Amino acid sequence: MRMGNIELFCAHLLGLYLIFCHPHTEGCGDFGSLPPKPNIRNFSNNQSLVVSWPRNRGASESDMYEIQISRTKSHTIIYNKNVSIPTRDSGWSTLTWISDLPLECVDHSVRIRSFCHQTAPGPWSNWVTNHGARAADASLIFPSSRLLKEGRSVMLCCVPPVNVDIMSITLRKESYPLLNVGDGVKAILMTNLTIPSIQIKKLVFSCTDSTGKRSLVQNAVGFPPQKPRNLNCTTSDMVNITCMWDPGREQVQYNFSNQTHKLYFENIGRSEIHCQPPSCTFPAVPQQQEYNIRLVVENQLGEETATYSFNISDRVSPVLDLNRVECGVTDVSLFWTVEGNLAQNILLCQVSTESETNRELPCSSENGLCKMHLDGLRPNRTYSAKVRCSINGRFWGPWTEPVPFKTLVALDLWRRIKYRPDSDIRDVTLLWKPPAFGTATSVKIQSYEVQRSQEGQTVTEPKDSGQSQADIPIGPSRCNFTVRALLSIGTSIPASIIIPPKDDSEIPPVKKRLSRTDDGFHLWWNKQTSVTCGHTVEWCILGSKAPCTLQWMKVPQGNSTFLPAGYFKPGRRYSFDIYGCTDHGDKLLETQTGYIEECASAQPPRIIEPVKRTYASVTLEWHYDEEDPAQPAFITGYLVTVQEVQTDARLGHAAILFNVSVDDPWKKSVTMEGLQQDQEYVCSVSALTTVGPGVPASITVRTKVNYFSHLAKILTPILLLLGCTVLLWPQRKMLKNRLREIFTYPSGMNIKTPEFESFLYESCQKLQSQREEECISCDIEVLTVKPLRHESPVLRDPESTNTTCSPAPQSSLAPSCVPLQTGYRPQSAVLLCQTPTHQQLMCIANKSYLSPITEFSEITSSFETSDCQQGSCAGLYGYISDS
Secondary structure, three states: OOHHHHHHHHHHHHOOOOOOHOHHHHHHHHHHHHHOOOOEEEEEOOOOOEEEOOOOOOOOOEEEEEEEEEEOOOOOOEEEEEEEEEEOOOOOEEEEEEEEOOOOOOOOOOOOEEEEEOEEEEEOOOEEEEOOOOOOOOOEEEEEOEEEEEEOOOEEEOOOOOOOEEEEEOOOEEEEEEEEOOOEEEEEEEEOOOOOOOOOOOOEEEEEEOOOEEEEEEEEEOOOOOEEEEEEEEEEEEEEEEEEEEOOOOOOOOOOOEEEEEEOOOOOOOOOOOOOOOOEEEEEEOOOOOOEEEEEEEEEEEEEEEEEEHHHHOOOOEEEEEEEEOOOOOOOEEEEEOOOOOOOOOEEEEEEEEOOOEEEEEOOOOEEEEEEOOOOOOOOEEEEEEEEOOOOOOOOEEEEEEEEEEEEEEEEEEEEEOOOOOOEEEEEEEEEEEEOOOOOOOOOOEEEHHHHHOOOEEEEEEEEEOOOOEEEEEOOOOOOEEEEEOOOOEEOOOOOEEOOOOOOOOOOEEEEOOOOOOOOOEEOOOOOOOOOOEEEEEEEEEEOOOOOEEEEEEOOOOOOEEEEHHOOOOOOEEEEEEEEEEEEEEEEEEEEEOOOOOOOOOOEEOOOOOOOOOEEEEEEEEOOOOOOOOOOOOOEEEEEEEEEEOHHHHHHOOOOOOEEOOOOOOOOOOEEEOOOOEEEEEEEEEEOOOOEOOEEEEEEEEEEOHHHHHHHHHHHHHHHHHHHHHHHHHHHHHHHHHHHHHOOOOOOOOOOOOOOOHHHHHHHHHHOOOOOOOOOOOEEEOOOOOOOOOOOOOOOOOOOOOEEEEOOOOOOOOOOOOOOOOOOOOHHHEEOOOOOOOHHHHHHHHHHHHOOOOOOEEEEOOHHHHHOOOHHHHHOOEEEEEO
């Protein structure tokens, strides 16, 4: 018995071990016998059913669940899904299911089962049912009083009482096909819902049952909230903050579909506040600068959120109260107060008048009021102005309401002063422009009144309404002038001008040139502290034949102005005198000249004659007034051109052209070098401007003859001969003796002696060239020989190398040679030699060049046969003039 109890105890222990330790049975056996029980919650507004169930704790990797949803009491399955949940998730799992049919129409049930290790399914849980609506005595229609989403499809059902059938469902008397849902419930399907365009925006549905009863419901078509755009917040007094946004598309509001706007604070301990679009106001937190807000817009179809962060000191929008206007002739002063005690801040304000751009000016505080001065207006004209301000120049407050005002009437007065030579009297011409009355009222000028005050005396003179100037001589002291117009509605504001005392030591300013522009003249000048009441720019057309019409323009503030190009003509020089208004009168500060458009110079220079010239250069000089106001452009220099004039003898020769640019307009001379002597040239000079050369002035010039070169050619050989003579003169005796030794001849020869010096030199050279190198010694005999009349001369080629020789009879004398020419010209003498045939002779013809002769003396040379090699000898012949 004890053994049986022990065995039974061991069997139970083994079973418990297998249950708790074996992996295939851990958690599956117990869970399979106890399926998870789901919980369900319904949300009728969006027709969603939320299913939740407890997690399985025994799975190794993940839990697998199968969920089924059914309709009606017969549990018709309309949804089946397997859900896998990782094991790291614990607690309860949820599933949200959205129904195409309103949940109120029929019952919706849910059941669930799990899979052990994703393979073996467990048992199903019991059905958990979300019950639909039950009709008592009248049919019910769903959805009811709902906001339906635009563009979507919707099913609408009718739930009848028990044992009652649904006959029809209509929308505005239009019937739709019925769909059988079950449990006696009928439904219709509506696609692509749109917001009704008729006055009544609601959808009214009607349901009729078999008993003849009708049920009515109302629904609306709308859209989800739109995200708020351009959310920003401002404060006007640092006390309250107002946030504004763009709500976007306007939503149709119903009592059952209100859209809510809530503002949440992220960084301050405040609860949310409800807002009415498109703004929301809340009190600022003291000492709080940074704000982080969140705006949430919500309705039945969803919600949208917008966030915004800001610093309140950067979002100040001053609110102004414009309360006073003080008008002038061309200006106005505006006074206003700033709400919220912001006057201690430096405000930057914008003023806008009709037909003008906004002007930004700083606001100056005056007696607790903010003041702004606006100028540049027209006299006697009605304006309206509005103002807005900013603290940091980035965020601007709202514009004030426009305030109308009217400017006053005054004359635009100026003066021109001429000084008489050697006198203290000055001629003053007062010039004024009639007031521009604008469009405010029709005003007629009746007359003018000119008043002069000088040295305590005041004189008043009337002027006709058609006059616009008055000529008045004054003395050297200060003089005050006042001019006003007498109008049909009263008088204009007096226009005053001060003529300063005469100052002979005043130095006129240096003129400056203006750069050319296409749109007009941009004038600017240096600021001077002595100028207290603005500037005046004065100009007129320079160089015109008609008298200059003086023009002027007042510049109340600043040191620059612009004059449009339409007031000026091209090719005309304009001079602008800039005056500064001081307490003692107007002082000339600067003078600027310029052209709106420069043209080529039309005036040629005047060449100065006679022109300076040499055999190789020409120097041109000219006169030109580069500062002449009649010039159509500024003179930048000159262009000088020199062109060679070709003659008939030089037609094949290219003409020489020289171009020289002179960059200095004040330099009026240039030298052209490298020219040819005794040659004509055309010289031209033209003035240069920025647009090119002007009309040239021309002159023809011939260079001089270079006599020095001709003289050098003549004197050079003479000087060389004189130099040689001077060098050889100390050796004249030695040379004379030496030549006598060379040119010794027997006495009695009839030879005329040439000039000694030249003869010695020429004879020496000629005899040196006639020396026979083959002979050891030679004797020279001088004979007087005349040609025989019966012998005719025979000419031979002087260039021939083989001289013909005829043998002579045997004799003890030397061979005889007779010259064949009786007259001589500079060429070689040809001789005919006769010699025995058995003797071998060598004939030598010497080429000597002497002046023409009529008689000749023959010089022969006798040789001894013993002195010649192989019995040959040579004869040397020459001719010496007898004359």
